[in-house]
Each structure stands twice: as structure tokens, then as C-alpha cells.
Amino acid sequence: xxxxxxxxxxxxxxxxxxxxxxxxxxxxxxxxxxxxxxxxxxxxxxxxxxxxxxxxxxxxxxxxxxxxxxxxxxxxxxxxxxxxxxxxxxxxxxxxxxxxxxxxxxxxxxxxxxxxxxxxxxxxxxxxxxxxxxxxxxxxxxxxxxxxxxxxxxxxxxxxxxxxxxxxxxxxxxxxxxxxxxxxxxxxxxxxxxxxxxxxxxxxxxxxxxxxxxxxxxxxxxxxxxxxxxxxxxxxxxxxx
Numbered sequence: 001x002x003x004x005x006x007x008x009x010x011x012x013x014x015x016x017x018x019x020x021x022x023x024x025x026x027x028x029x030x031x032x033x034x035x036x037x038x039x040x041x042x043x044x045x046x047x048x049x050x051x052x053x054x055x056x057x058x059x060x061x062x063x064x065x066x067x068x069x070x071x072x073x074x075x076x077x078x079x080x081x082x083x084x085x086x087x088x089x090x091x092x093x094x095x096x097x098x099x100x101x102x103x104x105x106x107x108x109x110x111x112x113x114x115x116x117x118x119x120x121x122x123x124x125x126x127x128x129x130x131x132x133x134x135x136x137x138x139x140x141x142x143x144x145x146x147x148x149x150x151x152x153x154x155x156x157x158x159x160x161x162x163x164x165x166x167x168x169x170x171x172x173x174x175x176x177x178x179x180x181x182x183x184x185x186x187x188x189x190x191x192x193x194x195x196x197x198x199x200x201x202x203x204x205x206x207x208x209x210x211x212x213x214x215x216x217x218x219x220x221x222x223x224x225x226x227x228x229x230x231x232x233x234x235x236x237x238x239x240x241x
Contacts, residue, residue: 002107003146005069008045011146016182019190020145021048023175024131027208028052028100031129031171038097043089043118044104045146047073047081049131057098063089065104086114094123102131106150115165119213126213128167131206132158138179139205145180147205158209167211174204 003011011017028049032040035057042050042062054060054074062081064070070083084090087110099118108114118128133140133152140152153161159169177197178190197204 002149003068003103005045005064005071008068008103008146009071012048014182015187016145016180017048019178019187020147020176023177023190023194024102024206024208025049025052027173027175028129031208031210032098032127035098039095040098040100041091041096041121042100042102043084043086043114044068044102044107046100046102046104049100049102053098061096065108068103068107086110087117089117089121091121093120094126096121097123097126099126099128100131101129103146105130106132106152111161112165115161115167119166122213124213124215127170128162128211128213130158130162130209130211132209134174134204134207137174137176137203137205139176142180147176148180153207155207155209158207162209162211166214168214170210170212172207172209174206175208176205177203180205 012021029052032053035053037058039059039061040050040053040057042060044065045068047062050060050062051074060080062073063084064081066083066085070081072079073081082090086104086108099122101118105111105114122128133147133150135152135154135157139145139147142148155172159172162169174197175194178186178193
């Protein structure tokens, strides 16, 4: 059984969840060091990582998957999150500059449909980052964290999938080199282990793959315009609530 939004929220409230956030978030910022004036979207359960872009990006939005549920975000202020189905993202064409997928790709049965929708909402200059469990890593083998559920990927698999869905891979890194253990000793060692892993000494628990939008080929069928307009209006209402 896949985790739902409550499981994700509880995990990120733990020390191990903090380790995951502290290990992955810096890689996202290094990939996207400048987001001023851009629209950044998190798809799946990406809110722990979207916080790094708040106050800088022109707009930060979160869409949580219908099969996982939704919780209010951010904790204070106007809501910036809505519920959506991965095969019909309720946003206009070419409206999102940066898309971050976390706890999304490994849990959906509609992988290619989801990525085609991400392709649709991105302009030609758009960038995508996908965070997925690493098939070779220990995090994918233990069910005590959300990264131990769903379909893990090897680097060739995630790169092949991105190319198949009209994205050009830019770089793939790994993160979370500490075993997913809750002991205080391990938690205190997390930063040192992440630094060692960054120079190639260890196998990371997740893959962090960045890609650009390809614009020389188009496949698939877009959603009907009238239906998409209704969906966009609905999500805009939720985001403002």
C-alpha cells in the first residue's frame, strides 16, 4: 500500500524526515539558483522542498495527487496547494517555469501521461527535477520511510523515461547516503555522510534528475480546451483559499 499525505507529513516531522529534506534541498537550490520572477510548481508531496523557493520565486504552487490526498500549505497564510489528477494537471499550457516531482513518479500508474502533462505546462525554457528512490540504495529497500514504497529507478531507467517523454536530461545526482536509521548517532552523522557521498563515497538513497523540455517533437493528445479551462478555474479557486 502506498503512503498517503498523512504518512508523508508525519515522516517529514521526524528527525529522519529532516535529514531527507536537508540532504535533497541543497541539490535543488544548486540546480535552480535563481528563480526570481519564475513560477515554481511542486507535484506530489513536494512542499518540504518548495519552502526554499518561497520569498524569491514569483509564484510557488503545490499540487498533490488525488490518490494520496491533500493538506493545507503553507501552515500560515493563503493556501498555495490544490488536489489534482496526474493525467490532467489543471494549469494552462506553458504556464510553469520550474516543476519539481517528489513522491510522485514512483507512485503513479500513469507515468508517461503525468510527464506529458508536465511537458505541456512548461515553456521551452522550462526545467524539471524528478526525485525518485534509487534502486541500488538502501532507502528503497526499507519501508520505514516513504522512499521505501512505490517503484524505484536506476539511473539508466530514469534517464530513458525522461527521453521517452520528450525531456532532455541535464544531470543526475544522488542524495541520502546515510542509512534510514533513527538512532541519534546516525542522525548526527547525516551531514558528514552526505558530504562523503557527494564525492563518490557511497550509494545514495534517491536520484535527483534534472531535465529540459524538448521542443522538436510532440506526441499524445491534449485535454479538451473547455474541460481544461474549467479545471484551471477550479485550481485557482483552491489556491486562493
